[in-house]
Amino acid sequence: MELKEKLVSSFMAFEDTVDVHSPIHDIRTEAIKTFETEGFPTKRQEAWKYTSLNSVLKHDYSVFPKQENEIEFKDVKKYFIHDIDAYKIIFIDGKYASHLSQTTHDGIDVCLMSSALSKPKYRLIIENYFNKIASKDGLSSLNTAFSAEGAYIHIPKNKLVQKPIQIIHFSTGNEAALMLQPRNLVVVDENSHVQIIERHQSLTDNPVLTNSVTEIFTNKRAIVDYYKIQNDRESASLIDNTFVNQKQESLAKVHTFSFGGKLIRNNLNFYQNGERIDSTMKGITIIGNKQHVDHNTLVHHIEPNCESHQDYKGIFDDSSTGVFNGKVVVEKEAQKTNAFQANNNILISDKASINTKPQLEIFADDVKCSHGCTIGQLDESAMFYLRSRGIPEKEARALLMFAFSNNVLDSVKIPEVKNRITKIIANKLGVNIGFDL
């Protein structure tokens, strides 16, 4: 049976496992119909021209993991940013792992989507925010139809959340192939500030496909700092659908670090509903072998005096392929918009490729919009210079790659996260040198 048919026919069984009287029952039912109509995207669609899902859709994924798995903290500690005090929302094969987690209801809600969907006290937030900005395309609808678990974060107004929140989805490989549909909701009220770190990690080489949806709402003057660490095994693939809805004077930053995985597609969408909003998205992609990473971004400037900043660096080795498709829409009313977009790439091997496409749709006449993309090779004269000082080829190459991506790394505000990313990069490049550039 094709995966699509399997998913559609599993829906009834899925609904039996969750509460059919849930406030989102109708939303789920609607969503599975949309998925049935839309299906999975194909290369015939403009937004998917350079990314084919065929190779990841061919597996016979289990949609419901049968048994619960216990994993011990010591075995997975290395995937945590464990040197800081943090709230933790941890899942194993899609199920909440309380023994690895640290949630809270003390002034803020850092807990589970499953409880938010079932308990009356969260009903108002769910009604106001759930599925309000997720797009109605096939993949997001599929996630909506099966949405049952994930992180639920609600920060009421005037709270500076002192500890970052870590969300980690582990998959154990107990199933021959597993498909996950995590669903996260982040609502940050007026004047509040929160930092979130998200990671998906497979623990074996069994295929895993994660189709995640995250909705983020930043209300007036709220600040959200979101870090996505994508360093999974090359048997795991990720489709990350993130939607950010911003109110006036809010600041939302999403950093995406893509080093691992077989195929990654990031659909990152910002909607600015208010004035003086700042939206920032930055990313570093370093991949090799036959890995594929696709960044598909959208900033929708709707009101005046707002800014957006995009800065993506990509380094592609072996037969890896990259895509950057950055769309900026500036509505007629959005005067004095300042939109900046940069995408710089280095191709290490002759077989690697990148397709980069800035897409600007500007309907206002008093705006500053800039975009630039570059594709180049490592500078051979710089290589000789570094090597002539005794730095071996591999280390010299790594140093130049670090230097290339340094300004994105520099904007990471949590030192431990920056440190971790630095280590992952050094590891990925097979070097052991300090990069305190």
Added chain:
Amino acid sequence: MLKINNLHASVEGKAILKGINLEVKAGEVHAIMGPNGSGKSTLAAVIAGKEEYEVEEGEILLEEENIDELGPDERAHKGVFLSFQYPVEIPGVSVTNFMKTAINETRKAKGLEDMPANEMLKMIREKSELLEIDRKFLSRSINEGFSGGEKKRNEIFQMAMLEPKLAILDETDSGLDIDALRIVANGVNKLKSKDNAVIVITHYQRLLDHIIPDFVHVLHDGKIVKSGDKELAHELEAKGYDWIKEEVNA
């Protein structure tokens, strides 16, 4: 220290060095002069191991070991240093981190532990004072936005940090005003010892007033056509290179 026998080298099939013979002993300073296009910079790059250059014939021996097959980093580990005519700008890598990495990689190649941080800082302080380099300058990206003089001083600073056995200074005087020239020459002279050697490549004689050579060689069309002592440099300064060409062609 260095012995070059019948060295032929080419780039993209074009022969540039056509039979160089040169011996440099420890404690000596050799100057290599010659008109533009005579192969001076190529000789420097070939000794340092630039991979674009193909050694067609002959050999380069460093302390009696043939270094032909070694990469530029391995030659650096054995004590070869090239001060670049055009130092490369590397945005994003600070001078300090560059030197830390270079020194520790060299130590690693010799089976030594990393240099302790305080020792490294002390060394950086001493050597930057020697070259009259402002400390702030060391946290800037390598050569990025440096003036011509700053770039060359930075090259000699690197030489001071790496303490090479054989230093090749490729047109280190070009782009230097008289003050910078004095600082650079003073730095080189202080680093000179009976155990190391310096090859100064220059078009003009003026650097040789400050770094006194024991031998002067004239390179023409890929060959050393004349050798002498420091007086030869003065003669070249006074008479130009044409008489050499005529002598060769005669």
